[in-house]
Amino acid sequence: MIDPVFHGARSGWIEVVAGVMFSGKSEELIRRVRRAIIGKKKVQVFKSHLDDRYSGVFSISSHDGRTVEAVPVDSSLQIAQQLNGLADVVAIDEAQFLDSGIVALSTSLAERGIRVIIAGTDTDFRGEPFGAMPQLMAVADVVDKLHAICVVCGGPASRNQRLLEGRPARYDSPIIMVGGRESYEARCRHCHQVPRRDEEQVPLL
Numbered sequence: 001m002i003d004p005v006f007h008g009a010r011s012g013w014i015e016v017v018a019g020v021m022f023s024g025k026s027e028e029l030i031r032r033v034r035r036a037i038i039g040k041k042k043v044q045v046f047k048s049h050l051d052d053r054y055s056g057v058f059s060i061s062s063h064d065g066r067t068v069e070a071v072p073v074d075s076s077l078q079i080a081q082q083l084n085g086l087a088d089v090v091a092i093d094e095a096q097f098l099d100s101g102i103v104a105l106s107t108s109l110a111e112r113g114i115r116v117i118i119a120g121t122d123t124d125f126r127g128e129p130f131g132a133m134p135q136l137m138a139v140a141d142v143v144d145k146l147h148a149i150c151v152v153c154g155g156p157a158s159r160n161q162r163l164l165e166g167r168p169a170r171y172d173s174p175i176i177m178v179g180g181r182e183s184y185e186a187r188c189r190h191c192h193q194v195p196r197r198d199e200e201q202v203p204l205l
Contacts, residue, residue: 012110016137018122019146020160022186026093028146029119030068033091036115041088045070046079048097050178076101087114095120096131097176103135110141124175125162125184126194148186157186161193168193 017028036043049072070091073079076099079092090109095102095118106116122137122145124130137143148157162169162177162184169177171194177183187193 012113012115013141014106014110014116014118014136014139015142015144016133016140017117017119017144017146018133018137020123020148020157020186021121021184022181023146023148023157025119025121025146028144029091029093029117032117033068033089036089041115042084042086043089043091044082044084044087045091045093046073046082047092048072048094049074050094050097050176073098075099076105080105083109089115089117091117091119093119095136096122096124096133098132100132100135102132103139106136107139121160123159125160125169125173125177126171126175127159127189127192130175150188150191151185152187152191155188155191157188159187159189159192161185161187161191168195170194171196 015032017025017032019025033043033045045068047070070093071082073082079090079102083090092098092102092106097120102118106118109116118136118140120133120136121130122133149155150157151161162173164173164183
């Protein structure tokens with residue numbers, strides 16, 4: 001994967017790395033951040049405070065253990081309030097947990113000549129659009145949608161399978177439930193299960 005490079009009088013743009021859990025989104029964001037730092041760019045990194053699964057709230061960690069320091073935030077307003085006016089690059093991880101104001105903020109930053117790198121899960125455990133990610137993907141200049149490997153059939157995984165006590169979570173479960181491999185699996189469309197309240201949970205063949 002090649003980092004996007006735009007030429008012209010103004011250098012700002014938005015790039016989104018989307019996909020399911022375990023697809024390498026945070027790893028890719030970290031890679032782009034590190035390359036920007038090597039390129040002598042001033043970089044600020046933010047993340048949702050909800051994600052403290054691996055190395056706490058003050059860093060971003062990929063599932064393979066790579067990390068980069070990050071500022072935990074609750075909202076797009078908090079990002080705006082903590083922006084460094086000299087930043088060339090602003091990176092935001094787990095954007096699906098942030099409010100819709102992240103779309104306007106990202107657009108504003110890009111128009112000011114800042115490179116905005118956003119990573120997030122584009123669909124929730126139901127397989128439905130998650131938070132502001134669909135809008136961010138729509139306004140982005142570059143979108144990379146990553147896939148994991150389905151744990152059931154081995155095909156490309158595009159869904160997050162939430163598990164509660166080892167069984168697929170029902171449709172009416174809370175949208176947000178932070179977890180790792182103990183609570184989620186990557187699955188393809190056909191192996192993904194979201195039982196409704198009035199359905200029996202039929203095991204996969």
